Amino acid sequence: MPNLGVNIDHVATLRQARRGHDPEPVIAASICEAAGADSIVIHLREDRRHIQDADLSNLRKTIKTRLNLEMSVAPAIVAIACKVKPDQATLVPEKRQELTTEGGLDVVKNFTKVKEAVKRLQNAGIEVSLFIDPDKKQIESAKKSGAGMIELHTGRYADAKNKAEVNKNFMELENAVRRALNLGLRVNAGHGLDYNNVSRVAKIRGVEELNIGYSIICRSVFVGLDRAIREMKVLI
Ligand code: PXP
Numbered sequence: 001m002p003n004l005g006v007n008i009d010h011v012a013t014l015r016q017a018r019r020g021h022d023p024e025p026v027i028a029a030s031i032c033e034a035a036g037a038d039s040i041v042i043h044l045r046e047d048r049r050h051i052q053d054a055d056l057s058n059l060r061k062t063i064k065t066r067l068n069l070e071m072s073v074a075p076a077i078v079a080i081a082c083k084v085k086p087d088q089a090t091l092v093p094e095k096r097q098e099l100t101t102e103g104g105l106d107v108v109k110n111f112t113k114v115k116e117a118v119k120r121l122q123n124a125g126i127e128v129s130l131f132i133d134p135d136k137k138q139i140e141s142a143k144k145s146g147a148g149m150i151e152l153h154t155g156r157y158a159d160a161k162n163k164a165e166v167n168k169n170f171m172e173l174e175n176a177v178r179r180a181l182n183l184g185l186r187v188n189a190g191h192g193l194d195y196n197n198v199s200r201v202a203k204i205r206g207v208e209e210l211n212i213g214y215s216i217i218c219r220s221v222f223v224g225l226d227r228a229i230r231e232m233k234v235l236i
Pocket of ligand 1: 043131
């Protein structure tokens with residue numbers, strides 16, 4: 001059974017709607033942890049649209065499980081991470097105009113930049129994961145970059161429009177997990193996972209952690225964060 005990492009970016013999105021203090025991500029994180037979350041995930045975006053620098057340092061001080069910081073390879077962000085020292089850094093692609101992380105990091109194309117960021121983070125004692133599409137070349141480049149871990153982008157599976165497409169993308173995920181494990185990489189997965197599509201991915205052997213945000217925070221609006229997490233844990 002994989003662990004559950006809960007992404008709480010959208011708690012901060014709601015707070016930023018009024019630029020006030022509520023809802024407070026530190027409180028969200030503690031509720032998630034009490035309900036069974038195995039790690040807390042946040043993305044410090046370059047445009048600071050949700051999580052702010054103060055959230056990062058407050059969460060670093062208060063989280064009792066593990067803090068997984070999603071981040072771009074931009075040197076300024078890498079410097080912040082090296083100073084704050086999350087338990088894990090997950091390198092993601094970042095575009096200002098996107099609504100959410102749209103695809104995996106292109107490790108093949110940005111190999112030198114990625115490798116450099118991996119090295120700086122690891123030298124600071126931070127475990128590094130690369131968020132990549134379930135593609136052979138990306139997995140091989142991730143391995144070459146020195147990262148010990150990847151997070152496979154489950155978006156193509158989650159967004160598939162019909163059964164045949166779902167099955168095709170699921171098989172692609174399964175193959176990618178196998179390939180990565182064979183190379184000695186540790187494997188996580190996430191993006192677009194929800195209460196309907198998560199169980200199948202949770203059954204793939206060798207996946208250590210599923211990182212889920214949007215669906216949990218949406219459900220929490222109606223049933224509360226504690227119950228939203230517990231329901232997801234049952235499905236996983
Ligand atoms: N994993 C990574 C690397 C992400 O960028 C995101 C989105 O912030 C997620 C997981 C969670 O995706 P979702 O919010 O669709 O569950």
